[in-house]
Amino acid sequence: MKFSAKSEKHWAFEREALPHMDLLYNYALRTTNNAQDADDLVQETFLKAFRFWGSYEQGTNIKAWLFRIMKNSYINRYRKETKEPDTVDYDEVKDFYSSVRHESTDSNDLQETLFGNLLDDDVTKAIASLPDEFRTVVILSDIEGLSYEEIAEFVDCPLGTVRSRLHRGRKLLREQLMEYGKQRGYVAED
C-alpha cells in the first residue's frame, strides 16, 4: 500500500520485485534443499536487488533479473563454502547410473514400473542431487511451469540448450529416482 513517506524506489521495488518472492523461494528451497539456506539466499537476493535497483531496466523481465541475482549469490556462497565449481560433466556421470531397460512398457504402468512408490522426499533429494545446470532447467520447467523462452532468458542461453539440458536433466533424474527405488526395493533390479 502506498503511503506518503515511501520513496518512489521503495514503491517500485515493492510493486515489481516482491511479488516474485514465491518463485525465488521455491527455487532456492529446491536448490539448497535446506530451509535455512533458502531463507538466507532469498534474503540476500532481495537486498542486493534493492541496492542495485537502478541497474534494472524497466520493462524487461524482472523475474529473470531477480533470478540471475539469486544464481550469482548462490554460486558465490557455494564457492566460498566448498571452493569447488558447481558443475558436473554429464558424460562423466551418466555411466554411473545403471541404464534403463530398453523395452517398451505400457505407458499406464510406466511410472509405477520406473519409480514404484517413491516418497516425495526421494524426489526432492533426487532433484537436489542433479548437477546445477540440469537442476535449474528441470525446476523452472517441470515445477515452476515456465516456458522455454523464459528459461532461456533466466539462464541466459539459447532455446536449443534449454531443450537439451531438460532432456539430459530428466534422464539423470529418472535414473537417480530408479536408483532410490531399487535401494528401497520398490523397483526390481535389472
Add this chain to the structure above:
Amino acid sequence: MNCKEFQELISAAVDLRLPDDGLAAFKDHSVRCSACRFEYEAEASTKLFVRSRTKRVRTPASLALQISEQIGREASAGHPSWIAELLGKPLVKPAIGFALAFVTVLLLLQDSMHVGPTTQAAFGSTDVILQSLMNHRSMLSGEMKPQFASSEPAQLAGFFSGITEYSVLLPRLKDCRLVGGVQNEFAGTKLAHIVYQHNNEIVYIYQTCWATVKRGEKLHLPDNVKDELLRSGWFSATQPDGRSIVLWTKGRTLCAAVARMSKEDLFACVMSGERGW
C-alpha cells in the same frame, strides 16, 4: 529421422513444442524404434511423476516479513517517524513525552487529514497476517498515516461509507482512543485500516472481506489459521518480535488486530468492543 535426431527432440515432444512438420517424422520413428519410444515415454513419465510429487510452497510469512522490513530499513534510513516520536522515543521522559506526543499527533493528524486517498496496492504477499504485521510496522515507522483522523466512530464510519462491500467495524475499545483510518485496495479487494491508541501503544486493525480471504485467490490465510477461524471465529498468536495478532470474523468482515502487547491483552482489548463487533 534417425535415433540421434529423435533423442534431440524428446523434450520438445514431451513439452508439446514439436513443430507440426516434425511431428509426423517423430511419431513415425517412435512406432518403428521401441528403444526410442521407451525413452520418450520414460521422459514424459518422469516429468509427470516429478510434477505430481512436488508442491510449490508459499514463502514463509516470517521470511517475507523479514525481507520487507530489511528493505524498509534500507529505504528509510534516516527518515523521521511521526508515530515513533509519539510513542516510543526512549530519550523523552514518559510524562513529558506523552504531553509532547499528544500535541505532535494532533498536529500530524490534522496535516494527514489533507492527504488524499492513496489506493495503490504494492506489497506483494497475499497473506493477510503478513500484510497486517507489515502495516502495523509501517504505522509505527510513520510510513503509513491515517487518511482521515477522528476519534468519533460515526465520523470515521462516514469516511468508509459506501466504499466496501462488507461492514467496516468501528467499536469503542476500553482504554483506547480512536485515531483514524485508511482505505485502499489490494488486487482489487477493498481494505480498511483502523488505528487506535492504547496508552503508549498503537492498536492497528486490518479489515477486509472474509469471503474473499476464504476463497484464497486475492488474499489468503495459512490453512491452520483459516480452519481455526472457521471453527471458532477467533485466532491469536504472538510473533517472535513480541507483537501479537488477533484475528476474528464478524458477518462478512475479517478483522486482524496487531499491537505490541501480549495476545491475551490484545484479545481483551478487542473483546472490550464486542458489542461494536
